[in-house]
Amino acid sequence: MRTKFRVLLIRPKYSSLVANLEPLGLEYLAGLARDLKIPCGILDEFQYPYAFRFRRMCEIIEKKHISFVGLSANANTVDYIKRRARELKKKYPHITIMVGGPEAEMNYRDFFTDDIDLVYYDNGLTSLKQIWENGLSPQFLRGRKGVAFKEAGKWIATEKGEPVCGFITKPDRRTLYRYLKNNFIFLKGKFALAKASFSCPFNCSFCYCTKMNSGKYTERNLMDFIDEIEELKLDKIWIVDDTFFFDKERVRSFCNEILRRGIKKHFMAYSRADFLSENPGILPLAYKAGFRDIMVGLEAISDDTLDEYNKQTSRNDNINAIRNLRKNNIVCNALFVFNYTSTREDFRKLLRFIKENNLLWVVFGIFTPYKGSDAYNEYRNKLRHFRSWRLDGTHLTLKPTNMSSLEFMFRYYLIHAQTYPKIVVRSLFGTAYDTKKTGWI
Ligand code: B12
Ligand code: SF4
Known part of the structure; x- marks a missing residue:
């Protein structure tokens, strides 16, 4: 039975004078959602000013009835992500918050907070595909590779899967073309x-x-x-x-x-x-x-x-x-x-x-x-x-x-x-x- 997720993927903004480019990692996730026919959007904060960041997020969550938020973490956005997760969880306790991305890949334990529900550190996106297809029951998550989740308030981290040598989907490049002028x-x-x-x-x-x-x-x-x-x-x-x-x-x-x-x-x-x-x-x-x-x-x-x-x-x-x-x-x-x-x-x-x-x-x-x-x-x-x-x-x-x-x-x-x-x-x-x-x- 397919669980009905409605997904919002967020790339946090940080100051960069050198480049403003597509969030390729999240485009791969959006590609996977497209394959699974899961409604999914990307909020690339790079494309917007710093002001009203939280309000912008909330507007999308409410308008699109989001049930699953995925945040992409780099070393320089960890604190921001933890703060946002806290604010989001307070306002929308029913939403599942997952963190993934380069920083989560090695330092996943740093995201074990009360407000984050899942941390993703597997090689490749197979475990995410299985989760989006089958849901979030602890019993199911236990059998997945490279994910951490909470059971009875305690964090459980599963073993990482094998290294990958390809992607299981094609990226959804709509974010690239939508924000091309920036x-x-x-x-x-x-x-x-x-x-x-x-x-x-x-x-x-x-x-x-x-x-x-x-x-x-x-x-x-x-x-x-x-x-x-x-x-x-x-x-x-x-x-x-x-x-x-x-x-x-x-x-x-x-x-x-x-x-x-x-x-x-x-x-x-x-x-x-x-x-x-x-x-x-x-x-x-x-x-x-x-x-x-x-x-x-x-x-x-x-x-x-x-x-x-x-x-x-x-x-x-x-x-x-x-x-x-x-x-x-x-x-x-x-x-x-x-x-x-x-x-x-x-x-x-x-x-x-x-x-x-x-x-x-x-x-x-x-x-x-x-x-x-x-x-x-x-x-x-x-x-x-x-x-x-x-x-x-x-x-x-x-x-x-x-x-x-x-x-x-x-x-x-x-x-x-x-x-x-x-x-x-x-x-x-x-x-x-x-x-x-x-x-x-
Ligand atoms: C291109 C690039 C940039 C570009 C920006 C690209 C962009 N899109 O805007 C630029 C040059 C601007 C940049 C800047 C920085 N980068 Co950079 N960058 C890269 C590089 C070379 C490729 C990134 C990429 O496109 N990867 C391809 C996609 C497909 O992979 P991905 O993003 O990792 O996503 C996959 C998974 O992580 C996962 N995933 C990603 N997000 C999420 C979210 C969820 C919820 C889930 C489940 C999964 C998930 O799924 C994706 C598909 O498998 C990587 C090197 C690398 N090996 O990754 C470094 C890298 C990501 N950058 C890194 C860093 C640290 C930075 C900086 C913060 C600092 C710096 N000195 O480099 C700066 C920011 C500075 C600033 N203020 O501007 C580090 C990250 C290390 C860390 N622990 O966070 C890396 C790994 C390189 C390094 N220096 O070691 N970067
Ligand atoms: S380990 Fe590889 S990617 Fe990293 S600095 Fe050395 S040559 Fe470059």
């Missing part, structure tokens, strides 16, 4: 997201991604993935795999199939520096297939810091990766992380490195030991101000050892001021993707 990546335009693999085969100490999917790297069927891309109405696609350029033969097959089908898209994807350094031969084909943006976690410019992060790359890999991308007209979006041990000289050296290597597109983060990563265990006793809203990679959670927090933040903002105007000017002149140019216009 969609952007800073100075790059409108992007759709697509995902072709799960977790990452490497093991950098600060990284949360590598722990996902029970720490097992798996790949989706490439043809299914390309079918999905072909159906997307946007011409720019961000492949959000944690490291898409991993298996050279798979990248080659992807590019050849894109060319064979005559798909003309601008692709952005992640790659590691060592891959780009060691496999320059694949880059002309990647360019031909439409890769224009590669995001590379260069992280640091000294071998010691890279070793400390267990990055398994070197300063030389970083330099070669930048050079190989430039030669092939592909933009290197270099991601750097400032460690809490950074010195004044480190800030200066990084700026010099950026100039010497003619890097235009740069992103700076502050080392954050996310709960669930190896780094968290290492640093847990040193953490300060580790409040959820601060876990967005732009706040200090460890006391800087070589300067005051104030100076650290000043230098962090300063390096943005020293690098971003050039990106803006080059974008205005239409030369931000000309990798051979070195000047301001």
Whole structure:
């Protein structure tokens, strides 16, 4: 017998100047609801102002007679979710509140509160499908994988299922198209997201991604993935795999199939520096297939810091990766992380490195030991101000050892001021993707 759920999926808002993109995770859930003929809507708070957030939620709940609310959690939205769950439960005690998403996947126990009914941490959506089909009786939930629920007021957490290597449904992209006018990546335009693999085969100490999917790297069927891309109405696609350029033969097959089908898209994807350094031969084909943006976690410019992060790359890999991308007209979006041990000289050296290597597109983060990563265990006793809203990679959670927090933040903002105007000017002149140019216009 099918239980009659009426579902509202919510993506909490947090401040982001860099991007406003579709909530792909929730679109997968909405796709599942569509398959099961369950009425379901997405409230993507990113698309609305901060004001009246709770009222907006309540209006939808009442108007659509919602009986099941699903919230998607990232590290920086945990406290907000717990507060909202409390408010919702008080106002609508009959509604089932479930939390899922990246943060719930590893840290599900953090959501064991009086107001939350279910926490979802399974790999893939099979357990959710079974729940939506069969209901919420504790007896039934006990047999599901990767869910936590309450029985007689006590939390029960079931074992996680096997790692997955595909999705059981296609995403419902209506949210993407509905809010297309708000969609952007800073100075790059409108992007759709697509995902072709799960977790990452490497093991950098600060990284949360590598722990996902029970720490097992798996790949989706490439043809299914390309079918999905072909159906997307946007011409720019961000492949959000944690490291898409991993298996050279798979990248080659992807590019050849894109060319064979005559798909003309601008692709952005992640790659590691060592891959780009060691496999320059694949880059002309990647360019031909439409890769224009590669995001590379260069992280640091000294071998010691890279070793400390267990990055398994070197300063030389970083330099070669930048050079190989430039030669092939592909933009290197270099991601750097400032460690809490950074010195004044480190800030200066990084700026010099950026100039010497003619890097235009740069992103700076502050080392954050996310709960669930190896780094968290290492640093847990040193953490300060580790409040959820601060876990967005732009706040200090460890006391800087070589300067005051104030100076650290000043230098962090300063390096943005020293690098971003050039990106803006080059974008205005239409030369931000000309990798051979070195000047301001
Ligand atoms: C693209 C991306 C972004 C984009 C935003 C994308 C968007 N849609 O707007 C940008 C670059 C803006 C971004 C920002 C941030 N991100 Co981000 N991002 C990603 C990335 C690469 C892909 C996300 C994605 O689309 N996944 C694909 C979908 C299909 O998967 P999913 O969302 O996890 O959903 C699945 C499940 O989680 C589950 N699910 C999801 N929600 C729910 C809800 C319920 C109720 C249920 C039952 C299930 C469920 O079902 C889905 C299908 O299986 C991931 C890496 C990764 N491995 O996931 C990091 C990742 C999610 N980001 C992360 C973080 C921390 C952030 C930041 C908060 C901080 C930072 N420094 O990166 C910032 C926010 C900063 C700011 N203030 O702007 C972390 C999350 C770690 C954590 N513990 O929360 C990840 C894992 C990467 C990392 N740094 O380790 N991010
Ligand atoms: S930082 Fe990148 S390469 Fe390292 S484990 Fe995470 S996703 Fe993989």
